[in-house]
Amino acid sequence: MRGLHDQEPVGGVVAARLRAVRPHLAAVILFGPLLGAGVAFGRPDFEASAATVAAALVLGGAGTAYFRSRWLRPRRWPSAAAALGVLSGILVGTAFPALIWLTAPLAAAVLGAAGWRIADLARGHVLEPYTRDLADSGVEVPWRARGTGGLELLVGSDRITLAGSRGRFRTVRPMVALSGVGAVEQVMVARRATLPVPGVGELRVTVTPGPAVRITVPPGEWIVPTDDGREIARLVARRKELAGID
Missing domain, CATH: 2.30.29 (PH-domain like)
Structure with a gap:
């Protein structure tokens, strides 16, 4: 997730905390869309498969843009990650049309909960414990x-x-x-x-x-x-x- 940390200069402890959580937020953003795109390639219907891949690309791009714009607002990460996970789960579920009534809600619940948990841990890592280094950052x-x-x-x-x-x-x-x-x-x-x-x-x-x-x-x-x-x-x-x- 290059560029996520370039919104505003931070240094010392805060910069290290932000670098540490960047891979976790990248996983939150990319895992669901990549999973959705991956299962779409197994569908025999080319048009449906192409539409799912396109939707995955849009979802991944939107998630990346959102987290870049909120890079210095960790408080917002968990709810955004949960919403992204739910949408990704729905996308994954559509790859199984015969069982979509089961796979879409299940995948949405699992990916939504996982996204919230990972982003909440990342939020806590950046903000807790509070140190005065945070005052000198843009967080x-x-x-x-x-x-x-x-x-x-x-x-x-x-x-x-x-x-x-x-x-x-x-x-x-x-x-x-x-x-x-x-x-x-x-x-x-x-x-x-x-x-x-x-x-x-x-x-x-x-x-x-x-x-x-x-x-x-x-x-x-x-x-x-x-x-x-x-x-x-x-x-x-x-x-x-x-x-x-x-």
Whole structure:
């Protein structure tokens, strides 16, 4: 997968982590389409075989393009790999027309689960454990909020984002450019509260007692429950420094 790591310069520990996972992501992208193309050559129907091979090439090319564009966003790898595996499984299943009702769902489930697992391990290898080398890279770093059902604070090279896997956060993801981010500091929350997200009235964040990070953004502030407020503050400050933002 040459070129996947050329999106933005990274060095040291992070570069080594990215190099280590590149073969695994290549396998995720190419195995399904190659398997589909391989079984297609055994079909007696030339037109169907050619169509399957063409679909495999398109799928492999689309997967490669997607992962190149998301090379510095490991958080997105597992779901993308699972979707690619499901589509590859369906493609493999079509090579057995008489049993397609069985082979397509089975292959989709197996390849989808395998893709998710491999990409999830690759994601973890790049992001865990968190080290300060990540601040100097362009890798988007996700910080999971405490007790809020999948809510995460994403710190990219040029923006911060609130994203979640449940409720309105699945489709509405407030984003602020680093140039618009003010003070970032760890605070202590005394009691449970549900707070609105400034500028996005339909979104609420449930803050549980304990440490949290407070981020000044226009037109107010985000308060996200997390035990890693100090590390987040250092990360944002470093990325603003690298971007030349005062």
